[in-house]
Amino acid sequence: MNKPKIAFFDFTSCEGCQLTVIDALQTHLDLLNAVEIVQFREAMTEKGEDYQIAFIEGSCSRESDEARLRAIRERAETVVALGVCAHLGGINAIRNRQPLEEVRAYVYGDKAAWYETGPARPISAVIKVDAVLPGCPIDREEFVRAVKHLLQGRLPQLPDYPLCVECKLKENVCLFHRGKVCLGPVVRAGCNAICPTYGDSCEGCRGLISNPNLDAMKDVLHEAGLTVEDILTRFTMFGTYQLDEVRRTEGG
Amino acid sequence: MGTLHVGVHYITRVEGHGHIVVDVANGTLQRCDLEIVETPRFFEAMLRGRPYTEASHITSRICGICAVGHATTSLQATEAALGIVPSEQTQLLRKLNFFGEILDSHILHVYMLVAPDFFGVGSVFPLASTHPEVVLRALRMKKLAGDLCAAIGGRHTHPITLTIGGFTHLPRADELEKLGARLEAMRADVDATVELFQSLKLPQFERETEYIALRQPDEYAFIGGTITSTDGFEYPISAYRQVTNETLLPHSTAKHTRHNRESYMVGALARFNVNHDKLHPRAQAAAAALGLKPLCTNPYMNSVAQVVEIAHCVEEALNLIDRLLVRGIQPEEPPPVEVRAGEGVGACEVPRGTLYHHYWIGEDGRITGANCIIPTGQNLANIEADMRALVPTLLDRPQDEVRQALEMLVRAYDPCISCSTHMLEVSFVGATQGNS
Numbered sequence: 001m002n003k004p005k006i007a008f009f010d011f012t013s014c015e016g017c018q019l020t021v022i023d024a025l026q027t028h029l030d031l032l033n034a035v036e037i038v039q040f041r042e043a044m045t046e047k048g049e050d051y052q053i054a055f056i057e058g059s060c061s062r063e064s065d066e067a068r069l070r071a072i073r074e075r076a077e078t079v080v081a082l083g084v085c086a087h088l089g090g091i092n093a094i095r096n097r098q099p100l101e102e103v104r105a106y107v108y109g110d111k112a113a114w115y116e117t118g119p120a121r122p123i124s125a126v127i128k129v130d131a132v133l134p135g136c137p138i139d140r141e142e143f144v145r146a147v148k149h150l151l152q153g154r155l156p157q158l159p160d161y162p163l164c165v166e167c168k169l170k171e172n173v174c175l176f177h178r179g180k181v182c183l184g185p186v187v188r189a190g191c192n193a194i195c196p197t198y199g200d201s202c203e204g205c206r207g208l209i210s211n212p213n214l215d216a217m218k219d220v221l222h223e224a225g226l227t228v229e230d231i232l233t234r235f236t237m238f239g240t241y242q243l244d245e246v247r248r249t250e251g252g
Numbered sequence: 253m254g255t256l257h258v259g260v261h262y263i264t265r266v267e268g269h270g271h272i273v274v275d276v277a278n279g280t281l282q283r284c285d286l287e288i289v290e291t292p293r294f295f296e297a298m299l300r301g302r303p304y305t306e307a308s309h310i311t312s313r314i315c316g317i318c319a320v321g322h323a324t325t326s327l328q329a330t331e332a333a334l335g336i337v338p339s340e341q342t343q344l345l346r347k348l349n350f351f352g353e354i355l356d357s358h359i360l361h362v363y364m365l366v367a368p369d370f371f372g373v374g375s376v377f378p379l380a381s382t383h384p385e386v387v388l389r390a391l392r393m394k395k396l397a398g399d400l401c402a403a404i405g406g407r408h409t410h411p412i413t414l415t416i417g418g419f420t421h422l423p424r425a426d427e428l429e430k431l432g433a434r435l436e437a438m439r440a441d442v443d444a445t446v447e448l449f450q451s452l453k454l455p456q457f458e459r460e461t462e463y464i465a466l467r468q469p470d471e472y473a474f475i476g477g478t479i480t481s482t483d484g485f486e487y488p489i490s491a492y493r494q495v496t497n498e499t500l501l502p503h504s505t506a507k508h509t510r511h512n513r514e515s516y517m518v519g520a521l522a523r524f525n526v527n528h529d530k531l532h533p534r535a536q537a538a539a540a541a542l543g544l545k546p547l548c549t550n551p552y553m554n555s556v557a558q559v560v561e562i563a564h565c566v567e568e569a570l571n572l573i574d575r576l577l578v579r580g581i582q583p584e585e586p587p588p589v590e591v592r593a594g595e596g597v598g599a600c601e602v603p604r605g606t607l608y609h610h611y612w613i614g615e616d617g618r619i620t621g622a623n624c625i626i627p628t629g630q631n632l633a634n635i636e637a638d639m640r641a642l643v644p645t646l647l648d649r650p651q652d653e654v655r656q657a658l659e660m661l662v663r664a665y666d667p668c669i670s671c672s673t674h675m676l677e678v679s680f681v682g683a684t685q686g687n688s
Contacts, residue, residue, distance in 0.1 A: 010269075012291040016316020016409040022364075023398060023408075026391040029380070037377065041262060043364060044375030061291050091313045094298040103297040111500040117292045137316065137409045198406035198413045199420030203309065237306060 004151060007039035007051040008082075009072055011058030011065055012092050012120060016137040017083035018042050018057055024140040031147055051075060053150055057082040059092040059120040066126050073127040078150060081122070081129050084136045084205045089241030091136070092120035096240055122241060131155045136205035136238060139191045159189045160209050163202050167193040175201050176224055183235060185220060186212035205238045208246075260655055270667065272658050273503075274643055284639045286632060286662065288504035299622040304330055304591075304613050308414060311609065311624065315668055316409045317360070320353040320401060321602030322609075323414045324475060328598025329609040330416055335594070339584055342418045343475075344576055345404055349411065350474050350600070351569040352400035356408060357603035358520070358558040358565075359397060361666045362445070363390035366555045369660050370452045386448065389441050393562075396434050400569065403427050418586035425581055432573040435566055439534075442563050446538045449559050455657060459641045460549040461634055462513050463522035464495060466601050472523070472530035472564060474601045480526050482547060483512045489599040492608045496625050506629045515633035518605025519665060520557035521548060535564035551638050554664045558603075591617040604628055604668050628667045635665055 008018055022043060025032050038048030054076035060069060073079055084090035095103045096119045104112035123129060133139075133146055133156070146156035159165075163184035167174070175182040175196055182201040184193070188209045195202050221231055235243060260272040269291075275283040295314055299307060308326040312319040324346055331338065338346070364376040367386070371379060380387045398408045403423045405411025413421040466477035466489075479487040479495055487494055498507040510516065524531075524539070528546045531539065539545070539560045544553060593615045599608050605627030612621035638661055646654045 012293065014313050014316040014319075016313070016319065019316045019360075019409055022360075023394075026395060032377070032380070040375070044377065045368075046374045065291070091298070091310060092293070094302070094310070095294045098297065098300075103294050104292075106297040106300070107292065107294050108500060111502075114500070114502045115292050115505045117294075136313065137407075194406060195412050197421075200406075200412050200415070237302075237310065 003034060003036040004053060005036045005038045005048065005051040006053040006055065007037070007048070007072075007076070008042070009039070009054060009056045009068075010042070011056065011069075011086070011123070012061040013058030013083070013085045013090075015042055015057065017085075017133075017135075020137045020140055021055070021082075021143060024143050028144050031144065034151055035147070049075060052077045053080065054078070055080045055082045056086050056123055058123075059085045059089050060123055060126050061092060061120045062116045062118050064116060069123055069126045078130045078155075079123075079127065080131045080133060080146070080150075080156075081124065082133050083138045084134055084207070084238050085120075086123045086129075087132045087134050088207050088239060089120045089122045090205075090238055093240040094236065096120060096244065097236065120241070132158065134158065134188060134206040135191055139194075141192075142190055160211075161189055162209055162212070163187050163189045163191070163193050163196070163206075165189055166191075167196050170197055172196050176220060181224065181226060181231065181234065183231065185217045186214070203237050204235045207239060207242055208235075260659055270662070272639070272655075272662060274639070274654070274658065276643065276647065279644075279647065281640060281643055284636060284643055285503045286635050286639070288506045288632065292505050296622040296624060299611070299619045302619050304334070304611070304617050304619055305416065307611060307619060307622075308416070309410075312410050314624070314626075317357050317668060318353060318602045318604065318607075319410045320349055320405060320408070320414075321600055321607055323405075323411050324350060325598040325600045325602070325607050325609045326611075327414060327416055328476065328600070329596045329611045330598075330613070332596025332598060333594035333611055333613045334416070334589055334592065334596070336417045336587060336589065338417055339587075341576070341579070341582055341584060342586075344572055345419060345422070346414070347475060348569055348572045348576070349401055349404040349414070351565040351572070352397050352404070353408065354474065354565050354603050355562060355569075356394060356397035356401060357666075358562050359390060359394045361603075362449070362555050362558050362562075363387075363394075365666070366660075366663060367448075367452075369656070369663070389444060393438060393441050393445075396431075396438055399434075400431055403431060415586055416589060418584055420586075422581050422583065425577055428573050428576055428581075432570060432577075435570050435573070438566055442534075442538075442566055445559055445562060446541055449542055449556055454550070454552045454556070455660065456550065457552060457638075457642055457645075457661075458549045459551070459638055460547070461637065462511060462516040463525040463547075464511065464516050464518055464606065464630075465523040465526040466599060466606055467527055468530070470530075472527050472532075472568075476599065477601075479599070479606070481512065481516070482522075482525055485512065489608070490597050492597060492599060492610070492625065496608070496630065498625065498629075504632060506626070506632060508633045509625070509630045510633055515637045516630065517551070517634045518627045518630050519554055520561050520603075521551065521554040522605060523601055524548065524557040524560060531560065532564045532567040534567050535560050538563040551634075551661060552664045554666065558666070591615075602627060604666050605630060626668070628665070631665050631667065635662055635667075 183204040188206040271287040312323040401408035463482040466473040467480035468477040608625040610623040
């Protein structure tokens with residue numbers, strides 16, 4: 001039987017999701033035997049252009065990225081966005097909140113024109129994406145489950161309920177009760193509530209669920225003495241692009 | 253004779269995107285650049301306007317490999333700006349987490365990125381069937397390093413618990429005990445790693461340069477210290493700009509640096525050259541077994557210095573675990589923060605060399621300015637100087653050998669291009685090969 005050929009690609013990112021893939025493979029060597037990795041620049045020299053499944057990490061942040069993304073799309077049967085940068089623009093999109101010229105000038109001064117750049121966007125802004133592995137970084141076990149699904153010819157499914165569900169199952173003390181602010185009530189579960197479990201608030205790296213209960217969220221915020229604006233500002237750490245899109249849709 | 257065009261487009265087995273471009277005409281080196289083509293990242297601009305509390309979580313996303321290093325350096329800068337001094341327990345735990353990351357990064361580099369060159373393969377994957385004992389050892393060691401990071405930070409890539417003044421979650425004593433037992437058992441793997449690198453023949457190439465690293469009076473420095481150069485200079489961390497002197501070049505989205513000479517080197521070899529007297533005796537024994545002696549001027553030996561640091565970090569992590577267990581993990585909350593306007597610099601020896609974060613915080617607690625100087629950026633000018641010295645010695649070799657020698661050179665520096673914003677492909681300019 002032919003093993004499915006898979007390839008990994010990266011755009012604007014820290015490559016932490018690919019490192020998480022390497023970490024996941026080290027405890028699932030069986031997966032490594034079930035596939036043929038034909039391209040993975042961070043880990044291997046060989047560069048095969050014949051693949052069925054493409055995992056793409058990173059945001060599209062310059063025009064010249066677009067042709068490369070389209071070429072991957074043409075070759076791959078299935079494109080999977082790996083991590084929040086590819087999924088939603090991620091941290092990179094914070095810069096979209098300021099005029100691009102200011103951002104460029106702050107870092108590169110009068111030499112800014114030497115380096116091509118644009119606003120940071122999810123890859124779905126350029127090509128069709130078949131499946132998403134959210135998070136910053138991706139969740140190891142979710143990646144392993146996703147590969148198993150793909151090997152069976154199915155697309156991985158994401159939970160579409162809020163993080164609070166997982167947090168409750170883990171019997172964590174709610175961070176709001178500890179005087180902290182958490183995005184758990186409106187953010188997609190699937191990470192096993194790892195940040196609240198380790199005492200830190202959810203920062204929303206997995207993005208909003210498709211139908212967040214905003215009224216309940218407002219009540220929680222009101223009790224904590226916070227406004228919707230406070231929490232939206234927090235959400236811009238990973239979700240600037242998604243928020244802008246919601247606003248565009250509502251305004252448009 | 254003496255005409256060579258080399259182009260390596262997208263150097264593989266490095267973190268990030270770079271090309272090597274070499275052009276030799278009639279025996280004269282016309283061009284020898286390490287092009288950094290990573291997209292600009294703009295972290296410094298993105299930090300502006302964000303609350304100071306977010307800085308360490310945002311900047312850990314500069315790099316998936318040295319996320320702990322960025323987070324730790326970021327916290328140091330913020331704490332310096334706000335006048336916060338972390339407790340002894342916090343400092344010990346941060347250091348233990350840091351050793352975990354140095355181990356993880358060095359093991360990844362020496363086994364998965366460098367070693368395939370010596371086995372004549374393109375990646376670590378084929379070694380799983382030809383040299384399973386090597387791959388299984390690497391995975392075993394790397395898993396332990398990752399588990400150590402996760403016990404303290406919640407996970408290795410993008411740590412969760414590290415916060416201003418302390419931690420949001422503390423490891424339990426029994427977790428540390430188990431990690432200690434596994435680290436003791438890892439000594440055999442460390443010895444086997446030293447033996448493996450004894451058997452590998454590294455290219456012979458010497459070029460003396462200035463080596464810069466942080467130095468501490470009583471330990472092999474990783475977190476904080478005095479900026480120290482083998483050319484005899486010393487600076488406090490706050491004066492880092494006198495060392496780095498950043499400049500921009502059109503072929504690199506990462507900034508270049510220079511100090512006393514045309515370039516300087518940071519990283520494991522620089523640390524060894526500056527701080528070899530502070531290494532743990534077992535690491536000194538490893539250095540002796542590997543033929544690593546100060547002042548070592550062969551940049552390919554950086555990978556060997558990393559092996560020596562692996563031996564050091566295992567021993568020091570064991571010492572730290574002992575200290576933490578003896579004093580007991582105290583249920584500390586981070587100290588309250590009094591927000592004020594301020595400025596602070598943090599510096600750490602992350603796996604690839606000295607990392608600086610410098611923040612300005614406004615009265616409202618929002619960041620008004622930031623400067624991050626990354627180890628790989630500091631090494632770029634030195635890598636190019638090495639290439640300029642190395643290429644003329646290779647002109648009679650076939651192009652593939654030249655390409656491999658250059659790629660191995662760049663890889664020895666363990667460049668982290670996403671971090672430095674921007675790095676590896678070799679392109680030999682022009683299509684003709686007239687070198688034989």
